[in-house]
Amino acid sequence: MSIPGEYYLILAALLFGLGAFGLVIRRNVLIMFMCVELMLNAANLTFVTFARMLHDIGGQAAVFFVLVVAAAEVVVGLGIVVSIFRRRSTAVADDISSMKG
Amino acid sequence: MSLLATATIKVPSIDYLAILPVLILIGGAVIIMTVTALIPGGLRRDATTGLSVTTAIAALLSALVEWHRVMVQGATTTIAHAIVMDGFSTFMAIAVTSCVVIASLIGHDYLKREDISSAEYHILALISAAGAVLMASANDLVVIFLALEILSIALYVLVAFNPRRGESGEAALKYFILGGFSSAVFVYGIALTYGATGTTNLTQIIDFLGQNTPQHAGLLYAGMGLLIVGFAFKVAAVPFHFWTPDVYQGAPSPVTGFMAAVAKIGGFAALLRVLLTAFGTQAATWQPIIYAVAVASLIVGALLMVVQRDVKRMMAYSSINHAGFILLGVEAATTKGVEAALYYLFVYAVMTLGVFGVISVVAAKGDEDTTILSYRGLLRRSPFLGACFVLLLLAQAGAPFTTGLFAKLGVLSAAVSVGSWPLALVAMLSAVISGFAYLRLTLLSVRPLGAPSDVDELDVDTAVSQPMHHLGATLLLEEEAPVDVAVRHVPSSPVALSGVAIATAFTVVFGLIPGPILSLAHAATLSLLG
Numbered sequence: 001m002s003i004p005g006e007y008y009l010i011l012a013a014l015l016f017g018l019g020a021f022g023l024v025i026r027r028n029v030l031i032m033f034m035c036v037e038l039m040l041n042a043a044n045l046t047f048v049t050f051a052r053m054l055h056d057i058g059g060q061a062a063v064f065f066v067l068v069v070a071a072a073e074v075v076v077g078l079g080i081v082v083s084i085f086r087r088r089s090t091a092v093a094d095d096i097s098s099m100k101g
Numbered sequence: 102m103s104l105l106a107t108a109t110i111k112v113p114s115i116d117y118l119a120i121l122p123v124l125i126l127i128g129g130a131v132i133i134m135t136v137t138a139l140i141p142g143g144l145r146r147d148a149t150t151g152l153s154v155t156t157a158i159a160a161l162l163s164a165l166v167e168w169h170r171v172m173v174q175g176a177t178t179t180i181a182h183a184i185v186m187d188g189f190s191t192f193m194a195i196a197v198t199s200c201v202v203i204a205s206l207i208g209h210d211y212l213k214r215e216d217i218s219s220a221e222y223h224i225l226a227l228i229s230a231a232g233a234v235l236m237a238s239a240n241d242l243v244v245i246f247l248a249l250e251i252l253s254i255a256l257y258v259l260v261a262f263n264p265r266r267g268e269s270g271e272a273a274l275k276y277f278i279l280g281g282f283s284s285a286v287f288v289y290g291i292a293l294t295y296g297a298t299g300t301t302n303l304t305q306i307i308d309f310l311g312q313n314t315p316q317h318a319g320l321l322y323a324g325m326g327l328l329i330v331g332f333a334f335k336v337a338a339v340p341f342h343f344w345t346p347d348v349y350q351g352a353p354s355p356v357t358g359f360m361a362a363v364a365k366i367g368g369f370a371a372l373l374r375v376l377l378t379a380f381g382t383q384a385a386t387w388q389p390i391i392y393a394v395a396v397a398s399l400i401v402g403a404l405l406m407v408v409q410r411d412v413k414r415m416m417a418y419s420s421i422n423h424a425g426f427i428l429l430g431v432e433a434a435t436t437k438g439v440e441a442a443l444y445y446l447f448v449y450a451v452m453t454l455g456v457f458g459v460i461s462v463v464a465a466k467g468d469e470d471t472t473i474l475s476y477r478g479l480l481r482r483s484p485f486l487g488a489c490f491v492l493l494l495l496a497q498a499g500a501p502f503t504t505g506l507f508a509k510l511g512v513l514s515a516a517v518s519v520g521s522w523p524l525a526l527v528a529m530l531s532a533v534i535s536g537f538a539y540l541r542l543t544l545l546s547v548r549p550l551g552a553p554s555d556v557d558e559l560d561v562d563t564a565v566s567q568p569m570h571h572l573g574a575t576l577l578l579e580e581e582a583p584v585d586v587a588v589r590h591v592p593s594s595p596v597a598l599s600g601v602a603i604a605t606a607f608t609v610v611f612g613l614i615p616g617p618i619l620s621l622a623h624a625a626t627l628s629l630l631g
Contacts, residue, residue: 009296016289023282032278039285046292054299059292062243062301066288069250073284076257077277083261084270 008049016042029081033074040070116179118170119186119238121163122194126201126231129156130224137220145218150209150596153223157201157230164194164234176628178240182302185240188628189443192621193237193370196447199607200362200454201230206600207458208355214466214592215353221262226359229255233367237374242291242301242328245371249287249335252367253280256360260352266468272351279334279344287331293324306379325380329390332375335368337417338424339397346405349417350471354464357413358457361420362450369427369446377434377630384434391432396527398425403531406538412460413471415538416453419497422535423449429512429528433519436626441511443622448504448608452496455604459490462594462601479546483591486598489605491543496608498539499532503612507619 019038026032044063051059117124133152140148168191176187208222232251239245257280261273295301297320298309315321333341349357376387402422409415427449430442463479463486464470480487496503509532516525611618 016285019285020282023278029274029278033281036278036281036285039282040288043285043288043292046289047295050292050296053296056299058301059295062291062295065243065247069247069284072250072254073277073281076254077281080257080261080270080273080277083264084274087267087270 005049005053009046012042012045012049015039015045033077037070037074040066113181114179116177116186118163118167119177119179119184120235121167122160122198122234123231123238125156125160125163126198126227126234129153129159130227130231132156133220133224133227142218145220146209146212149220149223150205153205153227154202156227157198157205160234161195161198161202164191164198167191167194171628172624178304182304183241183244184238186238188625189370189374190238192443192447192625193366194234195621196366196450197230197233197237197363200359200366200450201226203451203454203458203600203604204355204359204362206603207358207454207461207597210592210594210597211353211355211461211468214594215263215265215468217263222259222355225255225259225262229259229359230363233363233370236367237370239371239374240303242294242303242375245375246284246288246291249331249367249371250284252364253284253335256364259356259359260348262356263353266353268351269353272348275344275351276348283331283334283341286327286334290324290327290331293320293327295324297321297324303375303379307381310380310382321383322386325383325387326390328375329372329387329394332368332372333394336365336372336424336427337421338394338428339401339421340394342398342401342421345421346414346417349420350411350413354413354457354461354468354471357416358454358461361416361453361457365420365424366446366450369431369442373431373439373442374629376431377439381434388432388434391428392521392524395425395428395432395524398422398428399527399531403534406535409538410473411471412473412476412542415473415542416456416460419535419538420453422531423453423497425531426509426512426528429516429521429524432521432524433512433515435515435519436630437518438512438515439630440619440622440626441508441515443625444511444619445508447618447622448496448508448611451604452493452503452505452608455489455493455601455608456497458597458601458604459486459493462486462597463591465590465592473542473545476542476546478548479591481549486591486601487546489601490546492605492609494539494543494546496612498536502609504608504615504618506612507615
């Protein structure tokens with residue numbers, strides 16, 4: 001059985017859109033993180049699909065870089081959330097809004 | 102077995118000079134990390150600032166050596182064509198490392214005042230700067246992404262590095278979420294570009310687009326659009342500027358200055374290289390996007406700047422406005438335009454660091470006095486600091502005898518010469534509006550201390566005889582100003598003052614003699630566009 005590459009690209013586009021949509025509508029910071037991860041992995045899926053379609057290893061190699069960066073981002077992000085949580089005991093974005101203007 | 106014995110692995114050759122500034126910056130950060138563990142508390146702060154400045158100067162010198170080599174031998178690529186060393190990358194390395202010198206000096210007195218003896222500020226600033234330098238010298242979209250993340254992740258932490266500051270955490274969170282979002286968009290843009298061209302290497306993209314009409318033009322355009330969005334986030338261009346005011350306000354003042362300068366240089370460096378070289382043949386497609394972003398940034402930045410009551414928020418909108426000006430040069434997409442954008446980028450970075458240096462000193466302990474009114478009578482309270490502040494603000498507004506004038510003139514004339522005169526007109530209008538905000542702050546600073554509220558006392562006759570005075574009183578919204586707000590003591594901060602003095606001297610000296618930086622920018626542009 002073979003599945004056309006376009007299907008994977010469409011799936012990746014849907015996942016990316018889902019992540020972006022979730023980031024906009026969800027208010028919990030942890031869920032927002034997950035949405036960013038979803039978007040990054042949608043990009044990874046696109047990379048791998050194109051790499052297979054183009055018979056080129058470069059796209060698959062790029063995925064490793066993205067994975068490493070995503071891990072590094074989460075480490076920093078969770079650190080920031082923990083430091084805020086210590087002060088405020090909340091992880092809801094709407095409650096964290098002392099600055100306006 | 103015999104097969105294994107004969108197989109050799111080809112390793113890409115590395116020209117270490119091409120990555121020397123990055124190596125020095127990272128190496129300096131590691132050294133500082135080690136040294137802070139060995140030095141007792143009292144000396145630690147002085148030692149780390151000294152080391153940080155030394156590292157930045159060493160990186161600056163190595164960038165100058167690179168410059169010399171590029172001017173003699175021309176541009177080269179190294180590490181399997183992933184890194185390029187040309188006039189453009191070297192110009193950006195010079196700009197970034199100069200900014201790091203000033204930022205380290207400005208940070209020193211902040212750390213002292215807040216009683217922070219650990220060295221996170223210097224370490225993270227050096228690493229972040231290494232990311233910015235790498236962004237300018239990357240010749241592959243994946244390397245640009247990595248460099249962007251080195252720059253950004255260090256900045257996320259830097260924004261939150263003072264745990265006692267409440268707004269910092271909030272600002273860091275906002276920056277992180279929106280930064281993560283923009284990175285994801287950027288990566289997806291790379292993936293689509295890869296799909297359309299079959300490579301992530303910029304040189305190969307140029308070759309591919311030069312020889313073929315892409316079969317999937319939609320894919321290429323989508324990729325290009327997403328890349329522009331990713332960059333627009335980093336350089337704080339409208340409509341991707343939402344994080345800017347909050348993050349600028351919430352971050353510690355020296356960090357805000359560093360971010361405004363270095364993140365903008367890094368973002369614009371990669372934007373210029375990607376759009377003008379890799380996508381140079383597609384200029385007709387991306388120019389309208391840049392045009393729209395530039396108009397929006399100019400207008401939104403200038404209008405919202407005027408209504409701000411907090412000086413850091415005001416400078417945030419000012420930074421958005423300046424991003425619009427730099428985009429003017431990008432949109433022109435000519436040698437003249439790029440040259441003007443490069444010049445603008447360098448001088449803007451230095452003058453904005455100077456302004457944030459003053460803001461950091463005036464904000465005093467706790468970094469809290471950042472309302473516009475706390476600048477009242479600054480010139481009397483602290484003549485040297487006040488004088489620098491006034492000069493830097495005038496430069497931001499584009500006054501004559503400062504670098505700001507040549508920066509604005511350059512991008513405007515580049516825009517007019519390619520027929521984008523409506524854009525130039527919008528830019529001039531926004532310069533007038535933002536000029537009002539700078540002028541208001543300037544007048545507030547030169548105002549005598551403890552002057553009575555003049556608004557009620559002035560009648561028409563005195564208003565005519567003292568037009569400037571009356572204008573000042575109206576501009577300053579004196580009625581809101583309780584007199585005691587302004588009399589807070591400006592803390593003595595000799596090291597930060599030296600940083601501000603360097604920035605001011607740069608702005609004024611190269612405003613009087615614009616030749617050196619202009620010719621530097623010219624050579625860098627020729628090296629990029631050939």
